[in-house]
Amino acid sequence: MELAKNWVDYEIIATGDGYKLERWKDVVLLRPDPQVIWPEQEKLNKYKGLNARYVRSETGGGRWEKLKDFPESWIVEYKELKFLIKPMGFKHTGLFPEQAANWDKMTDLIKNANRPINVLNLFAYTGGATVACLKAGASVCHVDAAKGMVERAGENCRLSKVGEGKVRFIIDDCLKFVQREIRRGKKYDAIIMDPPSFGRGPNGETWKIEHELFNLVKTCTGVLSDNPLFFLINSYTTGLQPQVIKNILTLNMKDYGGKIDAYEVGLPTNEGIALPCGCSGIWTEN
Numbered sequence: 001m002e003l004a005k006n007w008v009d010y011e012i013i014a015t016g017d018g019y020k021l022e023r024w025k026d027v028v029l030l031r032p033d034p035q036v037i038w039p040e041q042e043k044l045n046k047y048k049g050l051n052a053r054y055v056r057s058e059t060g061g062g063r064w065e066k067l068k069d070f071p072e073s074w075i076v077e078y079k080e081l082k083f084l085i086k087p088m089g090f091k092h093t094g095l096f097p098e099q100a101a102n103w104d105k106m107t108d109l110i111k112n113a114n115r116p117i118n119v120l121n122l123f124a125y126t127g128g129a130t131v132a133c134l135k136a137g138a139s140v141c142h143v144d145a146a147k148g149m150v151e152r153a154g155e156n157c158r159l160s161k162v163g164e165g166k167v168r169f170i171i172d173d174c175l176k177f178v179q180r181e182i183r184r185g186k187k188y189d190a191i192i193m194d195p196p197s198f199g200r201g202p203n204g205e206t207w208k209i210e211h212e213l214f215n216l217v218k219t220c221t222g223v224l225s226d227n228p229l230f231f232l233i234n235s236y237t238t239g240l241q242p243q244v245i246k247n248i249l250t251l252n253m254k255d256y257g258g259k260i261d262a263y264e265v266g267l268p269t270n271e272g273i274a275l276p277c278g279c280s281g282i283w284t285e286n
Helices: 097-113 128-136 147-159 174-184 209-223 242-252
Strands: 010-016 019-024 027-032 050-056 062-066 074-078 081-085 118-122 139-144 167-171 190-193 198-200 206-208 230-235 259-268 274-284
Touching: 074 097, 081 128, 081 147, 097 128, 097 190, 097 230, 097 259, 097 274, 118 128, 118 174, 118 209, 128 139, 128 147, 128 190, 139 147, 139 174, 147 167, 174 209, 190 209, 206 209, 209 230, 209 242, 230 242, 242 259, 242 274
Parallel strands: 027 050, 118 139, 118 190, 139 167, 190 230
Antiparallel strands: 010 019, 019 027, 050 062, 074 081, 198 206, 230 274, 259 274
16 A cells, blocks of 8 residues: 655544544544544544534535634645645545655656656646646646636646646546547647546536546557656545556556556554555556
């Protein structure tokens, strides 16, 4: 497991009974986590510094319950990167801190490439990977179908003072965008994708990751440059194992040589355990 263990502004204080108690800089939140299937070792709801908790609804979804001094938004830092945190529906905050493990990998690859790197970031959400790649010196094309998430990514770039003249923000269906880029002859040195488990398009199209991921990756090889640097796939789909991602990359990247690693991504907790948070696979040129 690759642990995002270099955070200062984020930590998991404790876990139990389906929840994690976490500190985002000066704000402490209690959020559900499906991986936490063990009992709490302390009363998480009674934690003295708790600012807000996400309460599940019996009919699905839930709501944030403010307990004390709960700001609408605030900023956290990871190394040289800055991100806006703003709790939203479905328990999200706008950032997945475990992805710092992948940000570090991509940063090192870009900095050590000793050449200009052009990155395509698909299903790019609020731009954690986009900001990391820009800070490392790459150019980035950031693609997501949700306008609000793309706008948040722009704000994160401004906070980190990156992207001027080096980032394109695209609001579009990721597969359709890649198909158009192929027709235009556009090439990228690196690809990042974090596809959803399930989704619907504007015309009723259905996306199921188990049916669509292989063909999406295969299509994306059509925009790879002659000397690609990396291809990273991340997933939060329950039951999708790292080996599955490795197999998909192996079958699609067999003509490029290189090497492939696949791994769980997780976060350390102050209890001395590691919380799994999804999985990733990355192809690199060597």
